[in-house]
Structures are given as structure tokens and as C-alpha cells.
Amino acid sequence: MGETLALLSDVLVRATPLALTGLAVAIAFRGGVWNIGADGQFLAGATLAAWIGVALGGTHLSLPLALLGGAGAGAVWAGIAGVLRSRFGVLEVISTIMLNFVAAFGVSYLVRGPLQEPTHVYPQTPSIGDAAQLPVLVPGTRVHAGILIALVLGVIAWWAMRHTAAGFRLRVTGANPFAARSAGLVNVERVTMRAFLLSGAFAGLAGAVEVCGVTYALYENLSPGYGYTAIAVALLAQLDPLWTLAAALLFGVLEVTAAALQREASIPSTTAAVVEAAVILAVIAVAGWRTRRVEQHA
Amino acid sequence: MHALLGENGAGKTTLMRIAFGMIHPDAGTIEIDGAPRTFRTASDAIAAGLGMVHQHFTLVPAMTVAENVALGGRGRFSPDEARARVNETSARTGLQIDPDARVSDLPIGAQQRVEILKALARGARILILDEPTAVLTPAESRELLDRLRAFAKDGGTAILITHKLRDALDVADDITVLRHGRNVWSGPADQTSESALVHAMVGASAVDASTRSDRANVLGGPVLTLDDVTVRDARGQVALDRASVVVHAGEIVGVAAVEGNGQHELLRVLAGRLAPSAGRAEIPANVGFVPEDRRRDALIGEITLLENVALRGAGVRRGRVDWRHMRRETEDVIAQYDVRGGGTATLARALSGGNQQKLVIGRELEGASPALVVENPSRGLDFNATAAVHERLRAARENGTAVVVYSSDLDELLALADRLIVVHAGRVREVARDRETIGRAMLGADLPNG
Numbered sequence: 176m177g178e179t180l181a182l183l184s185d186v187l188v189r190a191t192p193l194a195l196t197g198l199a200v201a202i203a204f205r206g207g208v209w210n211i212g213a214d215g216q217f218l219a220g221a222t223l224a225a226w227i228g229v230a231l232g233g234t235h236l237s238l239p240l241a242l243l244g245g246a247g248a249g250a251v252w253a254g255i256a257g258v259l260r261s262r263f264g265v266l267e268v269i270s271t272i273m274l275n276f277v278a279a280f281g282v283s284y285l286v287r288g289p290l291q292e293p294t295h296v297y298p299q300t301p302s303i304g305d306a307a308q309l310p311v312l313v314p315g316t317r318v319h320a321g322i323l324i325a326l327v328l329g330v331i332a333w334w335a336m337r338h339t340a341a342g343f344r345l346r347v348t349g350a351n352p353f354a355a356r357s358a359g360l361v362n363v364e365r366v367t368m369r370a371f372l373l374s375g376a377f378a379g380l381a382g383a384v385e386v387c388g389v390t391y392a393l394y395e396n397l398s399p400g401y402g403y404t405a406i407a408v409a410l411l412a413q414l415d416p417l418w419t420l421a422a423a424l425l426f427g428v429l430e431v432t433a434a435a436l437q438r439e440a441s442i443p444s445t446t447a448a449v450v451e452a453a454v455i456l457a458v459i460a461v462a463g464w465r466t467r468r469v470e471q472h473a
Numbered sequence: 474m475h476a477l478l479g480e481n482g483a484g485k486t487t488l489m490r491i492a493f494g495m496i497h498p499d500a501g502t503i504e505i506d507g508a509p510r511t512f513r514t515a516s517d518a519i520a521a522g523l524g525m526v527h528q529h530f531t532l533v534p535a536m537t538v539a540e541n542v543a544l545g546g547r548g549r550f551s552p553d554e555a556r557a558r559v560n561e562t563s564a565r566t567g568l569q570i571d572p573d574a575r576v577s578d579l580p581i582g583a584q585q586r587v588e589i590l591k592a593l594a595r596g597a598r599i600l601i602l603d604e605p606t607a608v609l610t611p612a613e614s615r616e617l618l619d620r621l622r623a624f625a626k627d628g629g630t631a632i633l634i635t636h637k638l639r640d641a642l643d644v645a646d647d648i649t650v651l652r653h654g655r656n657v658w659s660g661p662a663d664q665t666s667e668s669a670l671v672h673a674m675v676g677a678s679a680v681d682a683s684t685r686s687d688r689a690n691v692l693g694g695p696v697l698t699l700d701d702v703t704v705r706d707a708r709g710q711v712a713l714d715r716a717s718v719v720v721h722a723g724e725i726v727g728v729a730a731v732e733g734n735g736q737h738e739l740l741r742v743l744a745g746r747l748a749p750s751a752g753r754a755e756i757p758a759n760v761g762f763v764p765e766d767r768r769r770d771a772l773i774g775e776i777t778l779l780e781n782v783a784l785r786g787a788g789v790r791r792g793r794v795d796w797r798h799m800r801r802e803t804e805d806v807i808a809q810y811d812v813r814g815g816g817t818a819t820l821a822r823a824l825s826g827g828n829q830q831k832l833v834i835g836r837e838l839e840g841a842s843p844a845l846v847v848e849n850p851s852r853g854l855d856f857n858a859t860a861a862v863h864e865r866l867r868a869a870r871e872n873g874t875a876v877v878v879y880s881s882d883l884d885e886l887l888a889l890a891d892r893l894i895v896v897h898a899g900r901v902r903e904v905a906r907d908r909e910t911i912g913r914a915m916l917g918a919d920l921p922n923g
């Protein structure tokens with residue numbers, strides 16, 4: 176029983192950053208922004224959240240400030256790519272990937288330099304103050320309130336994309352910017368920039384939630400590639416926010432059970448990666464097949 | 474040379490896609506030179522000597538003419554060989570084109586020549602052309618049809634899918650008319666007449682599209698005002714040169730021009746879609762606009778008809794979208810403008826070109842805007858639909874809307890417009906409603922320096 180509970184809690188803890196970064200990717204892709212850099216934005220968010228959590232750890236405002244600061248840092252990190260695209264025509268596929276490396280090495284530097292814990296033994300920051308930590312939802316497990324944040328934001332994103340004028344603008348801009356501009360008189364540049372910022376904010380928030388809810392400190396390799404897996408999560412969900420939550424849960428199950436299988440039955444955990452890839456290929460194949468059928472009947 | 478006629482959605486394109494192996498027939502056979510053939514893919518059809526020129530070009534814009542022609546070949550790609558093949562085919566057919574030109578730099582008419590050349594370079598003996606003249610100016614159409622005639626005289630077969638009766642009667646040897654997927658008339662072109670064909674195409678309810686309803690002129694105040702407006706294109710070239718135009722409430726102003734003379738920019742400034750580089754433009758906020766390139770500028774294929782109708786006004790909408798209201802509006806447009814082939818939840822790309830056009834026109838006309846700018850309103854539409862659209866445009870005028878219509882079809886302009894302006898080399902002038910005068914002005918032939 177305790178074993179099952181531990182597995183379940185691991186799944187939820189693993190699914191939370193995947194859900195938030197998955198939403199980040201889904202929002203960007205829907206808006207025609209090919210943000211491959213959720214990982215870098217995740218680290219930017221985690222870094223600022225850790226800094227705020229350490230510096231203001233004692234005050235009540237430190238948790239909301241850490242989360243908001245994380246989202247803001249992610250938005251700024253994505254915004255760099257946004258400005259590069261709108262000002263200089265740099266493709267965000269390239270710039271966001273490059274910014275991932277900048278973020279990863281930036282974290283390496285910070286946790287060995289200015290932000291390193293006082294004993295200078297471990298390459299990580301000191302722990303964030305208690306007040307900056309997300310509350311644990313189920314005592315005895317690691318399940319933290321970040322899960323609720325992901326759930327609520329997922330539902331809001333789904334509702335906003337469907338029912339608000341801004342969400343509609345995002346979708347039509349991504350689907351056909353020419354028609355959005357000409358038929359809808361949509362300010363395509365503004366919508367695109369907002370897609371960058373919002374996507375970055377979700378990824379940055381994911382980083383902040385990870386620091387405030389799970390690790391309580393910033394260190395190298397904080398993200399085992401969440402921002403990249405997020406692309407798979409979002410694509411599997413066909414860029415729908417609600418399905419993104421479900422896909423994140425599925426990937427959480429796959430990755431956690433893979434680790435358990437390796438421990439208990441010596442099945443290599445890379446099997447999970449194989450299954451993930453197979454699932455994505457199957458979804459893409461089915462989607463392609465359905466599209467072709469629609470077109471043949473047209 | 475065989476012409477295939479029919480209304481929108483009569484099955485012309487479907488039939489030709491079957492012939493080209495893109496769709497598989499549920500029943501029936503295809504015979505070429507008396508031998509039954511089955512095509513599993515388009516490559517089978519190409520191997521059998523068929524060539525297809527689609528309504529929407531299938532060229533790679535970033536590549537050169539020679540590269541586009543070589544595309545789909547087998548084995549190694551050699552630029553010299555590809556160039557030689559283009560030159561050889563050019564010489565053989567008289568279709569002049571620079572093999573090293575980049576397709577994106579070519580005007581529409583030249584792009585179409587590349588399409589035809591592509592098919593011929595692959596050894597096509599049977600050419601299928603889907604609405605080839607729809608995108609061409611009258612002069613370009615004339616030239617294309619002459620080329621096709623010559624191709625047929627040399628022993629080739631050309632199948633021309635068209636709405637234009639005149640083209641069919643002028644150049645085709647045989648004509649087949651489709652209606653609702655059935656072959657309703659087939660025979661030699663010299664054994665039929667325009668009115669007989671109209672009757673075959675549309676059944677009993679044919680409407681003469683070219684009647685102009687004159688009326689007492691109740692002009693309102695100016696709605697669209699351009700004063701010395703200049704537009705430069707991306708390369709800094711002057712596309713529109715100090716244009717001054719006033720369009721009043723309750724009139725239809727026709728715009729005539731040969732492709733690439735600045736009318737594209739003029740219409741976009743009038744529609745409020747393009748800011749002038751210099752000069753003053755007084756344009757209301759929500760001008761209805763029916764652009765020429767509907768698949769790029771007017772519709773989004775991957776979203777539903779409902780969402781496409783909601784696209785109008787998307788830029789200024791706040792808060793929640795009232796989808797229930799939008800659905801009613803969409804249903805109205807579908808019903809009133811006779812949009813066939815789907816409901817509010819259908820994806821726009823599932824509609825035929827003509828029905829897409831009807832949806833766009835319906836959406837823009839129902840927008841209750843003070844002004845309306847329309848480019849080639851009847852492109853891809855059949856008789857009845859064209860007549861219906863013309864009726865709507867006139868009704869909009871009676872209701873006090875300022876209407877601007879551009880058409881590459883002079884008959885359409887004369888049928889609709891109260892006043893005519895001509896754009897030549899970026900300069901705008903008003904001319905008399907007279908075919909000869911307009912034609913000369915479009916070519917700049919009436920100007921002192923030619």
C-alpha cells in the first residue's frame with residue numbers, strides 16, 4: 176500500500192512540470208511560435224524563484240513572489256527570442272534552442288559562483304526558506320500544491336483558447352497569419368509576441384514550481400529535459416490544453432514506472448523512452464491518416 | 474481539344490482528379506487510346522502521358538523554373554540537364570520562360586506557363602487544365618488558349634475545365650457539360666450555342682449575369698477618401714503614385730487594370746489593409762474586404778466555417794466570444810449565400826473553391842460596414858452564384874454602402890460599376906464607361922508618351 180502511494184505520488188510530481196511546460200509548448204505552437212526552448216525558460220524561472228526563495232525565505236510574500244518571479248523570468252527568456260524574431264527575423268526554432276544552452280550553463284555558473292550554498296561544497300544554492308515552499312497536499316508523500324496550479328491553469332488555458340477573443344486571435348494567427356491580418360484585422364505581430372511571453376511564463380512557472388515544490392534548491396541538471404519532453408506531450412495532446420494535462424500524466428506514469436521496473440526487474444529505463452516515441456509516432460500517423468481521409472472526401 | 478463545363482460543385486474537378494489517379498473511382502473504368510487503365514497514384518497517370526495543371530499551382534516558390542520542372546524525376550539531378558530540358562520544351566512549344574528565374578519572382582501568368590511546361594517536359598500528350606484562365610488577364614488568357622490550340626493541332630489532347638462559356642465555344646472541338654455529377658450534354662462545339670449550354674449547365678433557372686440595373690442615383694457623402702496617396706513596395710519601388718480617389722455612399726466604383734499596375738495596393742489602401750507611404754487616406758475602421766487570394770488572405774482552411782465567419786472582427790473583439798450568436802450568423806450566411814458542402818462545423822478547406830468564395834462574400838457583406846472592397850468577386854463562381862453576388866453588391870449600394878469592385882473581367886465591371894477608374898503604372902484616372910476607352914487606358918495607350 177505504501178509502495179503504491181509512493182509510486183502514485185511520484186507520478187503526480189513528475190507530471191506537474193511536464194503539464195506546465197506542455198501547456199507552454201501548446202500555447203506557443205497554437206500561436207505559430209515554434210518555441211523549442213521551454214527547457215531554458217524552465218531554468219530561468221527556477222533560477223529566479225530559487226533566488227527569491229533564498230533571499231526572502233522568511234516572509235509570507237516569498238512564495239507568491241517566487242512563483243510570479245519565475246513566470247516573469249521565463250517570459251523574459253522567451254521574450255528575447257520574440258524580439259530576435261520580430262526585429263531581426265531570427266527563427267525562434269534556432270534562438271530558443273540556443274537560449275537553452277545559455278540557461279543551462281548560466282545555472283552551472285550561478286550554482287558554483289554567486290548563488291552557491293555557504294559551505295561551497297555542493298554545486299547548488301542553499302535551501303529556500305520554509306515560507307517559500309509549496310505546501311504538501313498529502314502528508315507523508317511528495318505531492319505538492321503545484322499540481323493544483325497546473326490543473327487550474329490547464330483548464331483556464333483550455334477555456335480561454337476556446338471562448339475568449341484573445342484565445343481566438345492566438346489560434347487564427349497561428350493557423351494563417353495572412354488571413355488573420357487581412358480578414359480579421361488582427362495585429363499579428365502583437366499576438367505573436369504575446370504568445371512568446373505567455374509560453375515562456377508557463378515554462379518559467381514550471382521551473383519555479385519545481386524549485387518551490389520538489390527540490391527546494393537550484394542545482395545543475397534540475398530539468399531532465401522537461402522542456403523537450405513537453406514538445407512530445409503537447410503534440411500527443413494535439414495542442415489541446417486539457418489533453419495536455421492527460422498526456423503529461425501518461426508521460427509521468429511511463430517515466431516513473433520505467434524507473435521502478437529498472438529497480439525491481441532490471442528492465443532498462445530507456446524502454447520508457449522507446450514507448451514514448453512509439454506513442455507519438457502512432458498519434459502522428461493516425462492524425463495524418465484522418466486528415467487524408469477528410470481531404471479525399473472533400 | 475475538349476472543354477468540360479459545369480457549375481460549382483458539379484463534379485468537374487473530381488472527375489479530373491479521378492482521371493489523374495488522385496482519387497480512386499468506386500465504379501467504372503478509365504480508357505486511354507481505347508485501352509483500359511487503372512492509376513493507383515498520380516505518377517501512374519504521368520507515366521501514361523497525362524499532365525495536370527491545377528487551379529492552385531503546385532510549384533515550389535523558392536526554387537527556379539528548371540528545378541521545379543525537374544522535381545518528381547528520378548535518379549540524379551543535374552542543373553544543366555534540367556535547364557536544357559526547359560529550353561528544349563520551350564523551343565518545341567513556344568512557351569517562353571527563363572529556366573533560371575525563381576518562381577516566386579514570376580507573375581501569375583508566367584507561373585502558369587511553368588506548370589504547363591512542367592507537364593509537357595514530362596512527355597504529357599494529354600493535358601488537363603483546371604480553370605486555367607481564372608487567374609489570367611484577358612490578354613494572357615487569349616495567349617494561353619492559342620497555345621493550347623496549337624498543342625491540339627500538333628496531335629496533343631487538351632481538356633479544359635472552365636466556367637467561361639465563351640472560352641469553351643471559341644477554342645474547344647468538343648464540349649461536355651456536367652451537372653450534379655452527371656453528364657448532361659456532350660457533343661461537338663459547333664453543334665451548340667451559348668444559351669443551350671447555359672441551359673444544360675444550370676437547368677431551367679438561368680439568370681443573365683450581365684444585366685445592369687440602372688437606378689436613380691442617390692449619392693451619399695464621401696466614405697473612402699484618398700488624397701495624393703503613394704505606396705512603396707518592400708523594395709522601395711513606387712507601386713501607387715499620388716492617387717486621389719473618393720468613393721461615396723451608394724455607388725459602385727469599378728477598378729480596371731492590367732495585373733501588376735498598382736491596383737493591388739490601391740484596393741488594400743481603400744480597404745484599410747495597407748497604410749500609405751505618403752498622402753492622406755480617410756478610411757472607416759471596418760471596411761468589408763474580399764481579397765483575390767482567398768486561401769491565403771480570406772479563409773483559414775484548418776478551422777470551421779463558424780470560426781471563419783468569426784474571423785471578421787477578431788482584431789477588435791474583447792472578452793468572451795459569443796459563439797451562439799456567431800453560429801446564428803454563420804447559418805444565415807450559409808443559407809442566404811447558398812454555401813453548399815457543409816455546415817457550421819465543417820472545416821473550410823473541405824468546401825469547393827466556389828463555395829469558399831460564397832462564404833467569404835457572405836461574411837463581408839453581412840458585416841454591415843459602411844464600405845466594401847471586392848477583388849474579382851465572381852472568381853470560381855458559376856452563373857447563378859455570380860448573378861446572386863452581383864445582386865447582393867447592387868443591394869449593398871442601394872443601402873448606402875460605398876462599394877469598390879476590381880475585376881479582371883471587363884464585362885463584370887461594366888455590369889456593376891457606376892463609375893470606372895483605371896490604374897496604369899501606379900497612376901489612377903477616372904475614365905468613361907466605354908470598353909474601348911477603358912482598354913486603351915489600361916494599356917496606357919491613350920497617354921501622350923505611350
